[in-house]
Amino acid sequence: MSIQTLDQTQQQQQQLHSLSLIAAHSHITGLGLDPVTLQPKESSQGMVGQLKARRAMGVVYKMIKMGKIAGRCVLLAGPPSSGKTALARGLAQNLSSNDDDDKEQTGSSGSNTVPFTAIAGSEIFSLELSKTEALTQAFRKSIGIKIKEETELISGEVVEIQIDRSITGGQKQGKLTIKTTDMETIYELGNKMIDGLTKEKVVAGDVITIDKASGKITKLGRSFARSRDYDAMGADTKFVACPEGELQKRDTVVHTVSLHDIDVINSRTQGVLALFTGDTGEISSEVRDQINAKVAEWKEEGKAEIVPGVLFIDEVHMLDIECFSFINRALEDEFSPIVIMATNRGISQTRGTSYKSPHGLPLDLLDRSIIVTTTIYKEDEINTILKIRAQEEEVEINDAALALLTQIGSETSLRYASNLISVSNQIALKRKSNNNIIEVHDIKRAYLLFLDSKRSVEFVTQNESQYIDDNGKVEISSQKQNNATDLDAMDTTE
Ligand SMILES: Nc1ncnc2c1ncn2[C@@H]1O[C@H](COP(=O)(O)OP(=O)(O)OP(=O)(O)O)[C@@H](O)[C@H]1O
Numbered sequence: 187m188s189i190q191t192l193d194q195t196q197q198q199q200q201q202l203h204s205l206s207l208i209a210a211h212s213h214i215t216g217l218g219l220d221p222v223t224l225q226p227k228e229s230s231q232g233m234v235g236q237l238k239a240r241r242a243m244g245v246v247y248k249m250i251k252m253g254k255i256a257g258r259c260v261l262l263a264g265p266p267s268s269g270k271t272a273l274a275r276g277l278a279q280n281l282s283s284n285d286d287d288d289k290e291q292t293g294s295s296g297s298n299t300v301p302f303t304a305i306a307g308s309e310i311f312s313l314e315l316s317k318t319e320a321l322t323q324a325f326r327k328s329i330g331i332k333i334k335e336e337t338e339l340i341s342g343e344v345v346e347i348q349i350d351r352s353i354t355g356g357q358k359q360g361k362l363t364i365k366t367t368d369m370e371t372i373y374e375l376g377n378k379m380i381d382g383l384t385k386e387k388v389v390a391g392d393v394i395t396i397d398k399a400s401g402k403i404t405k406l407g408r409s410f411a412r413s414r415d416y417d418a419m420g421a422d423t424k425f426v427a428c429p430e431g432e433l434q435k436r437d438t439v440v441h442t443v444s445l446h447d448i449d450v451i452n453s454r455t456q457g458v459l460a461l462f463t464g465d466t467g468e469i470s471s472e473v474r475d476q477i478n479a480k481v482a483e484w485k486e487e488g489k490a491e492i493v494p495g496v497l498f499i500d501e502v503h504m505l506d507i508e509c510f511s512f513i514n515r516a517l518e519d520e521f522s523p524i525v526i527m528a529t530n531r532g533i534s535q536t537r538g539t540s541y542k543s544p545h546g547l548p549l550d551l552l553d554r555s556i557i558v559t560t561t562i563y564k565e566d567e568i569n570t571i572l573k574i575r576a577q578e579e580e581v582e583i584n585d586a587a588l589a590l591l592t593q594i595g596s597e598t599s600l601r602y603a604s605n606l607i608s609v610s611n612q613i614a615l616k617r618k619s620n621n622n623i624i625e626v627h628d629i630k631r632a633y634l635l636f637l638d639s640k641r642s643v644e645f646v647t648q649n650e651s652q653y654i655d656d657n658g659k660v661e662i663s664s665q666k667q668n669n670a671t672d673l674d675a676m677d678t679t680e
């Protein structure tokens with residue numbers, strides 16, 4: 187029995203382990219900039235090297251944070267696996283983490299998140315939505331509307347709750363006595379409030395807030411003054427001070443929604459559901475015009491604030507000329523996010539045209555963009571990135587093996603080398619020796635078992651005749667060559 191249960195726990199642990207997925211960019215937690223000067227650190231937040239591009243992204247980050255600039259276009263151009271997607275990831279993470287100094291600037295909490303939408307160029311080609319509709323939705327997802335709402339809150343410590351239940355189960359009635367350090371008031375309770383209080387299990391001594399408009403009750407904790415009243419208390423009981431001043435306070439609550447959310451809610455009868463299912467369909471331009479007008483009105487009245495977010499289009503060379511001209515136009519729109527694009531193409535054909543242009547982008551869009559280039563990594567940078575990847579994958583690797591892996595990385599590609607980490611880990615695990623640390627021969631075996639793109643191309647060219655070519659021709663049986671050897675072999679057996 188005991189062995190069985192052990193097995194089960196091991197299985198459970200393995201399941202748990204496999205749940206924590208390690209993705210290509212999971213080691214990246216930000217751009218790795220100094221919080222004050224915004225200068226990049228050599229290796230920080232998982233980001234290594236690529237200093238010039240990171241410094242440039244730092245400037246972009248500042249621009250976005252200030253929220254004053256919209257309709258700009260940034261192009262990240264560089265060779266494959268030089269960290270373009272990683273830079274965008276880092277930027278997104280920096281934007282979503284609310285630093286303390288940002289809170290001070292805006293004066294309200296939890297509302298500084300800048301919308302960040304990431305799509306790949308190929309995503310917009312769908313049968314359900316037209317290209318421009320998909321792009322419009324992506325653009326509008328990246329524009330946040332900060333809506334301010336004034337609410338009246340009652341917050342205080344509950345002194346007494348008195349509920350009279352009628353025997354017939356009809357209308358309930360009650361009284362709630364609530365106080366702050368300065369005053370005490372009795373409120374009459376209706377049915378809804380009584381239910382709310384019972385549901386939240388509010389008792390005398392709790393500190394609560396009640397939203398006057400919606401009647402929502404929030405329990406903040408127990409008052410310090412009552413901490414000695416009961417002996418038995420759960421470990422999670424929180425003690426708070428009795429509020430000071432007036433019982434009723436005005437508070438502003440800020441919600442940030444995207445323009446697209448507002449579109450969806452207003453476009454259909456089952457709008458809210460469509461938000462969750464993602465089945466939005468095409469949204470008519472009339473609806474959008476009305477919403478734009480409404481938002482502009484709110485802005486005038488000071489009810490809402492527009493937060494230009496970020497739209498990141500990876501592999502932007504997949505878009506075609508119609509999309510590019512749409513983007514040109516959309517960037518000049520009143521509500522426009524900052525568009526960041528990434529591509530690894532050099533001089534190549536723009537889709538939908540017969541001409542070539544730099545990065546596969548039409549020149550007029552290129553002219554509107556500021557271009558940040560990324561360069562391939564030096565050996566020591568590859569070394570640090572691989573070391574970080576090994577840590578992220580919770581794999582131990584010795585120095586000699588890491589040096590070999592770095593060499594492989596600089597001769598083939600960073601991606602190939604970082605893929606070899608998990609493969610050689612499996613090989614090391616199978617070998618069951620020396621605490622599962624990856625050693626040089628594990629890397630060598632992995633290198634021989636799995637080809638990188640260069641060796642794969644070599645292999646294919648050598649055996650070209652065995653693969654189907656453009657004319658559909660293939661030599662399926664290579665028996666001609668093998669027959670001779672086979673016959674020889676048979677001869678010897680006879
Ligand atoms: N400066 C860096 N610091 C840490 N890790 C990096 C850095 N640059 C790239 N990486 C990692 O290397 C791998 C490849 O980088 P990435 O996917 O960003 O390349 P890319 O420029 O987007 O390439 P492609 O053009 O092929 O899309 C990723 O796992 C990424 O997290």
Ligand SMILES: [Mg+2]
Nearest residue numbers: 270271500528
């Ligand atoms: Mg990429």
